[in-house]
Amino acid sequence: MTIHNQEIADRLERAADLLEIGGGNAYRARAYRQAAQTISGLSQSVADLVANGDDLTELPDIGQRMAEKIATLVETGELPQLDELKETLPAQLSELMQLSGLGPKRVKALYQDLGVENLDDLKQALEAHRVRELEGFGRKTEETIAEHLARRQGQEPRTRLMEAEEIAQALAADLRAVDGVQDLAIAGSFRRRKETVGDLDILVTAVEDSPVMARFTGHEEVREIVSQGETRSTIVLRSGMQVDLRRMPEAAYGAALHYFTGSKAHNIAVRRMGMERGLKINEYGVFRDEERIAGRSEQEVYASVGLPYIEPVLRENRGEIEAAQEGSLPELVELDAIRGDLHCHTRASDGHESLRAMAEAGAERGYQYLAITDHTQNLTVAGGLDERRMNEQIDRIDRLNDTLGDRIRVLKSAEVDILADGSLDLPDAILERLDLCVCSIHDKLDLSREKQTERILRAMDHPSFSILGHPRGRLIGKRDPYELDLEQVLAAAAERGCFLEVNAQPKRLDLSDTDCRLAKEMGVKVAISTDAHSRANLDYMRFGVDQARRGWLDAEDVVNTRSLEALRKLLERP
């Protein structure tokens, strides 16, 4: 049973929590957190690295001692340091740390003075009003903790990017309309285009007497004002989304935008570079002693530490700073570079529109080609096509292409089910009539890692296999990816000339950012496809492009940036 990167990161985080609560050297706890961060952002499996005898100390923030601990964890499933900590402190104190308003000091006080060991204990202590009697606590603190505890139940902690976008853009539009507002940006993980967003960070510059802060905290969608000040306020909207507004002087806009865009790890790394140069970098600018030497734009901030501009999607401290220093940052793929969509549905299966409507919608977006990929017979719930209906669909596409001229080319395709034994869900005679095949798994999601991997490898052996659709099968926040050895799949794809999909559906975004990066490292190109079930869904393309950009992909790495001619060539199996 191999341990996943996320589990390793979680154990290290838990150890960090307990170290902080226990007091002692706070920097030691931070070292555990930083190691956890490095590992959760890694594309390769740490377990595999250890198995290969790779040197983990080459990874950032992992030294000799941490590498040994991780190796032990991978090999034995145990982290002895964590077990030792658990002997002195209850492990569940780590959960209390997750509650907003509770940090190590307060958790320690709750434990030592009130014997609170877990969330249930905390609830009882709050109800008995014993918390307010602790030194440093008070009535207000007790109430805040109680509120956060109550809200925690059954709440989705992160919002998918698309939903966050709807909320953010509406609010931003209202704030832009306030008197005296000059610049406004939505920063944070939203600007980095992370697949999910925890809260929104909005940044404004405004003339001195602008009522923007008051209009923010007084907005009709506000459910709760968490804090309010001259330059910073935090609210919770009725949707449950927490939003920060920061008001900055114009001369500091770039520095503030950089600061609030994050990620935290990226900022810390940049600030460290500043320190080495005798500079202090904060949200108000870059300072040498008391003098501000940069801050109006982000470019200035980067230039002050000798770096070129780094795109927000790359700011995760996953090697972008080193790449910037070496001048080897990728030229990220742009939405404009996409020449067609290789995965969409019509009414023939579970789509909502006609073939012609989808083709027209593709042409409106300036696409050169659009692949129609209705489901196949195995997926009965979606009205999948059998042999006869598939043949009819192919003939219909031929006739449609005759009427479309050079406006757009509709490619004959299907989203073919990969059956449990790895065979494809339509006879070869039909598959051969298709321009390409997107092949996906829709059932038997709970096979073992070995069997699921084997299933896909076998499917890829089929000469008609072109693209592996939504390769991990995850639904963000709803369903975990199925067990799969992605590296083995990528190696097989590279060998056979197959591609993997970046499914741009906001609830899928599958491959993930780190998966994209792994694909690139292993020499496998991707198709960014919307899996559209309606014309409007074709606009999901930008979410897929953002995900690919977060995975460091350039236009070369993406098959559907090619002209139709070049695409056809690429689709020919070696």
Next chain:
DNA sequence: GCCGTTTTCGGCCCGACTGTTTTCAGTCG
């Protein structure tokens, strides 16, 4: 516990806001 153009010790990002105090600790991002 990590790290090194101040390098094997002695640093480790930094400011805003809140609540409990009355000058500051704790938390957050």
